[in-house]
Amino acid sequence: MRQYLLIPGPTPLPDEVLAASGQQMISHRSTEFARLLAETLEALRRVLLTRGAILPFASSGTGGLEATIVNLCSPGDTVVAVCGGAFGARFADIAEAFGIKVNRVEVPWGQAADPEAVRRALQETPDARAVLVAHSETSTGVRNDLAAIASVVREWPALMVADAVSSAGAVELRTDEWGVDVVITASQKALMAPPGVALIGVSERAWEAVKVARLPRFYWSFERMRAELGDVEAFTPFTPAISVVRALHAGLRMVEAEGLEARWARHRRTARAVRAGVRALGLRVVPREEDASEAVTAVWVPDGVDSTALLTRLRTEHGVVLAGGPGRMHGKIFRFGHLGWVPDEAVLAGLRALEAVLPEVGGPAGRGAEAAAAEILAMEG
Ligand SMILES: Cc1ncc(COP(=O)(O)O)c(C=O)c1O
Numbered sequence: 001m002r003q004y005l006l007i008p009g010p011t012p013l014p015d016e017v018l019a020a021s022g023q024q025m026i027s028h029r030s031t032e033f034a035r036l037l038a039e040t041l042e043a044l045r046r047v048l049l050t051r052g053a054i055l056p057f058a059s060s061g062t063g064g065l066e067a068t069i070v071n072l073c074s075p076g077d078t079v080v081a082v083c084g085g086a087f088g089a090r091f092a093d094i095a096e097a098f099g100i101k102v103n104r105v106e107v108p109w110g111q112a113a114d115p116e117a118v119r120r121a122l123q124e125t126p127d128a129r130a131v132l133v134a135h136s137e138t139s140t141g142v143r144n145d146l147a148a149i150a151s152v153v154r155e156w157p158a159l160m161v162a163d164a165v166s167s168a169g170a171v172e173l174r175t176d177e178w179g180v181d182v183v184i185t186a187s188q189k190a191l192m193a194p195p196g197v198a199l200i201g202v203s204e205r206a207w208e209a210v211k212v213a214r215l216p217r218f219y220w221s222f223e224r225m226r227a228e229l230g231d232v233e234a235f236t237p238f239t240p241a242i243s244v245v246r247a248l249h250a251g252l253r254m255v256e257a258e259g260l261e262a263r264w265a266r267h268r269r270t271a272r273a274v275r276a277g278v279r280a281l282g283l284r285v286v287p288r289e290e291d292a293s294e295a296v297t298a299v300w301v302p303d304g305v306d307s308t309a310l311l312t313r314l315r316t317e318h319g320v321v322l323a324g325g326p327g328r329m330h331g332k333i334f335r336f337g338h339l340g341w342v343p344d345e346a347v348l349a350g351l352r353a354l355e356a357v358l359p360e361v362g363g364p365a366g367r368g369a370e371a372a373a374a375e376i377l378a379m380e381g
Helices: 015-021 031-048 061-072 086-097 115-124 146-153 204-212 222-228 242-258 260-280 307-318 344-361 369-379
Strands: 053-058 078-083 101-106 130-134 159-163 182-186 197-202 296-300 333-337
Touching: 015 242, 031 053, 031 197, 031 242, 053 061, 053 222, 061 086, 061 159, 061 182, 061 197, 061 204, 078 086, 078 115, 086 101, 086 130, 086 159, 101 115, 115 130, 115 146, 130 146, 146 159, 159 204, 197 204, 197 222, 197 242, 204 222, 242 260, 260 296, 260 344, 260 369, 307 333, 307 344, 344 369
Parallel strands: 078 101, 078 130, 130 159, 159 182
Antiparallel strands: 053 197, 182 197, 296 333
């Protein structure tokens, strides 16, 4: 049975990426690898729309979040953290784990953060070192208005830090123009590579903070990493994830061939199609239409339906892999990922399977999911 991996990362790999990642090892000290890494980081600057340095750490995205905290903060510091889902809360938890005081902006899960709430938090803690926000809150399918939040943050000395793990390459993100100081993403989401590399874009303003930040760090040191990265040949202080970097290089080529704006538009279109499809089945999408992320759609599990039974049947009988709800959303929502390399056919197969399985597990017997989605895919395609 064909498998349709429709989770919000890791995402399926296009053939070009698979071929690139399956090659024999080379030395990470070779000119060949150093050039490949330099090109990859240069391409990332174009995709993240930043002139800042991009630091590649061998780790998952969470490592990138932790690295950011230990490079920006000192003991006794406070940060403001937007907590509207599992990933916003995780960023806050990481800061707390390092003894940083966290002024949490609590946002009901499923809603986008109000930039005015961030303003109020900064008024309470005007010396905050940074404001931490998940751009696309993957746990609830919400897109926070990063541009609006960043423009509020700019009125204070705090650095604007964006977790763009599921947004970069899928959702409109203009790092420098919006005034984002640190942007964190990871290889396994919309950049279409396997897991294993966290990527951190650091602005000049943020480097000033790094110079004075006193939390201990070794592996995660931004300065140690930057010292090895050249524009033409880039090395890393420790062994890099060579295969993943090769895959990223291939994935970024595809991103650039598609064009950034076209790619954002495609994700918008696919996301709208998925939302139309699930609504045709009588299901409710978690966020309001205007706050819905282009990367992932979160859907309320209908009353009387066991989400585990739903997801299991989709997977075993239709080869469709969707994700459940993380943390406190477990059993309440399911998530349909549509970021990275998502052929229309995969989206339609996912909706078709949902339509077939829902009534079998006690859900509504809606009809026309595929047609509703196909109409949108065709209209804007
Ligand atoms: C918004 C966001 N932040 C952070 C992470 C954590 O990334 P990782 O699982 O690669 O550590 C994820 C992963 O899904 C995410 O979607």
